[in-house]
Amino acid sequence: xxxxxxxxxxxxxxxxxxxxxxxxxxxxxxxxxxxxxxxxxxxxxxxxxxxxxxxxxxxxxxxxxxxxxxxxxxxxxxxxxxxxxxxxxxxxxxxxxxxxxxxxxxxxxxxxxxxxxxxxxxxxxxxxxxxxxxxxxxxxxxxxxxxxxxxxxxxxxxxxxxxxxxxxxxxxxxxxxxxxxxxxxxxxxxxxxxxxxxxxxxxxxxxxxxxxxxxxxxxxxxxxxxxxxxxxxxxxxxxxxxxxxxxxxxxxxxxxxxxxxxxxxxxxxxxxxxxxxxxxxxxxxxxxxxxxxxxxxxxxxxxxxxxxxxxxxxxxxxxxxxxxxxxxxxxxxxxxxxxxxxxxxxxxxxxxxxxxxxxxxxx
Amino acid sequence: xxxxxxxxxxxxxxxxxxxxxxxxxxxxxxxxxxxxxxxxxxxxxxxxxxxxxxxxxxxxxxxxxxxxxxxxxxxxxxxxxxxxxxxxxxxxxxxxxxxxxxxxxxxxxxxxxxxxxxxxxxxxxxxxxxxxxxxxxxxxxxxxxxxxxxxxxxxxxxxxxxxxxxxxxxxxxxxxxxxxxxxxxxxxxxxxxxxxxxxxxxxxxxxxxxxxxxxxxxxxxxxxxxxxxxxxxxxxxxxxxxxxxxxxxxxxxxxxxxxxxxxxxxxxxxxxxxxxxxxxxxxxxxxxxxxxxxxxxxxxxxxxxxxxxxxxxxxxxxxxxxxxxxxxxxxxxxxxxxxxxxxxxxxxxxxxxxxxxxxxxxx
Numbered sequence: 056x057x058x059x060x061x062x063x064x065x066x067x068x069x070x071x072x073x074x075x076x077x078x079x080x081x082x083x084x085x086x087x088x089x090x091x092x093x094x095x096x097x098x099x100x101x102x103x104x105x106x107x108x109x110x111x112x113x114x115x116x117x118x119x120x121x122x123x124x125x126x127x128x129x130x131x132x133x134x135x136x137x138x139x140x141x142x143x144x145x146x147x148x149x150x151x152x153x154x155x156x157x158x159x160x161x162x163x164x165x166x167x168x169x170x171x172x173x174x175x176x177x178x179x180x181x182x183x184x185x186x187x188x189x190x191x192x193x194x195x196x197x198x199x200x201x202x203x204x205x206x207x208x209x210x211x212x213x214x215x216x217x218x219x220x221x222x223x224x225x226x227x228x229x230x231x232x233x234x235x236x237x238x239x240x241x242x243x244x245x246x247x248x249x250x251x252x253x254x255x256x257x258x259x260x261x262x263x264x265x266x267x268x269x270x271x272x273x274x275x276x277x278x279x280x281x282x283x284x285x286x287x288x289x290x291x292x293x294x295x296x297x298x299x300x301x302x303x304x305x306x307x308x309x310x311x312x313x314x315x316x317x318x319x320x321x322x323x324x325x326x327x328x329x330x331x332x333x334x335x336x337x338x339x340x341x342x343x344x345x346x347x348x349x350x351x352x353x354x355x356x357x358x359x360x361x362x363x364x365x366x367x368x369x370x371x372x373x374x375x376x377x378x379x380x381x382x383x384x385x386x387x388x389x390x391x392x393x394x395x396x397x398x399x400x401x402x403x404x405x406x407x408x409x410x411x412x413x414x415x416x417x418x
Numbered sequence: 419x420x421x422x423x424x425x426x427x428x429x430x431x432x433x434x435x436x437x438x439x440x441x442x443x444x445x446x447x448x449x450x451x452x453x454x455x456x457x458x459x460x461x462x463x464x465x466x467x468x469x470x471x472x473x474x475x476x477x478x479x480x481x482x483x484x485x486x487x488x489x490x491x492x493x494x495x496x497x498x499x500x501x502x503x504x505x506x507x508x509x510x511x512x513x514x515x516x517x518x519x520x521x522x523x524x525x526x527x528x529x530x531x532x533x534x535x536x537x538x539x540x541x542x543x544x545x546x547x548x549x550x551x552x553x554x555x556x557x558x559x560x561x562x563x564x565x566x567x568x569x570x571x572x573x574x575x576x577x578x579x580x581x582x583x584x585x586x587x588x589x590x591x592x593x594x595x596x597x598x599x600x601x602x603x604x605x606x607x608x609x610x611x612x613x614x615x616x617x618x619x620x621x622x623x624x625x626x627x628x629x630x631x632x633x634x635x636x637x638x639x640x641x642x643x644x645x646x647x648x649x650x651x652x653x654x655x656x657x658x659x660x661x662x663x664x665x666x667x668x669x670x671x672x673x674x675x676x677x678x679x680x681x682x683x684x685x686x687x688x689x690x691x692x693x694x695x696x697x698x699x700x701x702x703x704x705x706x707x708x709x710x711x712x713x714x715x716x717x718x719x720x721x722x723x724x725x726x727x728x729x730x731x732x733x734x735x736x737x738x739x740x741x742x743x744x745x746x747x748x749x750x751x752x753x754x755x756x757x758x759x760x761x762x763x764x765x766x767x768x769x770x771x772x773x774x775x776x777x778x779x780x781x
Contacts, residue, residue, distance in 0.1 A: 066423070
């Protein structure tokens with residue numbers, strides 16, 4: 056018997072949150088030492104608003120580029136779309152020196168990143184995230200994926216972008232609903248790790264500046280940096296990164312039970328956080344006043360924290376399938392105090408059933 | 419600006435070359451600490467011969483397993499086959515604790531490894547390679563892939579198996595042609611790195627023991643270990659691993675020009691090595707007698723070292739597309755002395771054209 060040991064050099068992702076980054080794409084890419092060949096991936100909504108300024112900048116920097124424009128929405132996050140990117144890139148003669156540039160939200164980032172991870176065993180890529188959810192959360196951490204019929208993000212990889220360039224000006228065209236969905240993940244980071252974020256959210260609410268790019272920028276930066284700190288300690292979800300699933304056990308089950316139509320991801324997570332906060336009071340010793348305040352903040356952000364009716368069998372089935380569950384009846388991230396989180400293994404679903412009912416009754 | 423740095427723990431692959439390993443699959447898997455859920459991937463030819471003994475052993479070890487049987491041949495190495503595996507695994511409730519077990523040659527290993535690399539962002543996997551090519555070469559090094567219409571292995575990843583269990587008894591049912599194809603890669607390892615392998619091949623030839631499992635075992639082990647040593651220094655083909663492409667520049671172009679039908683991979687590489695040996699005499703100072711001896715050894719192994727006719731435009735186009743080419747007119751691995759190799763950047767194709775013609779004329 057012999058053993059092959061593979062050591063990989065550490066990966067580095069540059070994180071920048073600044074206004075106007077999209078319009079400086081050309082020099083930013085040149086500064087990475089990448090190119091001269093670039094393949095842009097975007098969707099038609101984002102592309103209409105932001106591709107022109109990106110392209111002008113690339114032209115001025117002398118970059119040669121191709122561009123693939125996807126239909127907006129979750130349905131583009133498929134193996135079929137990945138195959139479409141492969142096909143285009145192969146026709147364009149892409150090789151390992153080609154830089155993939157994702158311009159868009161979570162769907163575009165996940166798909167472009169997955170195709171980049173698997174084309175020629177890995178193309179370098181960067182992302183200009185254009186939703187609050189992607190800037191504050193999804194673009195950091197290297198998770199890329201496409202959906203299968205049997206499950207969201209079931210096919211994927213860890214493939215860290217060389218850089219995440221978050222331009223808060225791109226948030227101007229986001230719908231209020233999509234924006235609020237991003238606020239849910241911002242609030243989550245406050246609850247599990249950085250309570251100052253919750254205080255900042257409350258202040259921006261009071262000042263009516265939640266959608267002010269200059270005002271939200273420091274919060275995006277705080278979330279991205281905190282996530283980077285956590286991911287650096289646990290890329291593969293074996294330890295501390297799991298704490299970022301606060302609100303996601305119930306959230307994922309709600310999304311799955313409702314067929315991913317009724318709730319945005321952030322909305323489902325908001326309801327999930329309300330459940331997790333109440334569970335935390337009952338099972339983790341969280342002070343009930345803090346829990347109520349945090350729940351109230353979510354609702355003031357315009358996020359749902361109640362259920363219209365008792366979730367049915369599909370919800371409980373989805374919960375049982377959740378891959379974060381492990382061998383206990385329920386494995387769930389709870390918060391002993393705001394700003395802290397821990398994985399709890401619960402022997403039964405009894406408490407969760409009560410909590411879920413409380414979210415319906417108090418609605 | 420901040421920077422996210424990802425450090426990954428070193429990967430470990432256990433390499434064992436021993437007779438009877440397939441029939442001990444159950445305890446071998448149990449000893450890895452894997453399971454209890456296993457998904458076997460094989461093809462109908464290999465499966466017929468070797469799956470029963472593997473399955474019995476797994477049953478005795480109390481493992482639960484599913485099995486997917488592919489059609490034999492390169493056409494199974496597709497995104498469509500990968501999607502079929504995803505579908506089956508999802509239905510079976512596979513998660514990150516499920517171990518994928520590949521039983522077969524290069525096609526099965528590449529496909530199962532690719533599907534394992536991408537399902538749930540990476541399932542652990544092991545391989546029982548059943549061809550000489552896979553045991554001596556392809557199963558070591560973590561390269562997994564599927565083919566696109568536009569190119570072989572265009573979609574892939576680096577995903578090292580936890581273990582490579584090479585059982586030389588599985589070579590008994592291999593056709594002579596497939597066996598010789600594997601000998602080409604064995605000879606290649608001798609030429610670029612371990613000349614003792616060439617001496618051993620010559621001895622087994624004299625003794626008529628080339629297909630004797632006990633006799634070939636030490637050669638498989640030597641090749642696998644040498645490859646592991648090289649891959650440990652350069653997983654991603656940036657340096658020393660490129661030397662393993664000796665004979666492959668011309669070999670790949672021949673395969674592509676002939677539509678992957680006329681030559682097996684090993685046969686194409688054998689012709690490519692003949693070309694590379696002659697190039698080495700002209701461009702790298704290789705002693706002509708050593709080159710002739712090495713070329714003669716290939717032909718005594720039953721491998722082609724001549725071209726029936728001058729290759730046409732498709733060959734030269736494919737050569738120009740070869741991704742190992744870089745910016746020189748031709749980038750090619752040559753051997754200054756048997757057992758050594760180096761990447762040469764050649765400013766023109768002139769010498770190669772002469773060498774290719776010499777392989778036709780002297781045929």
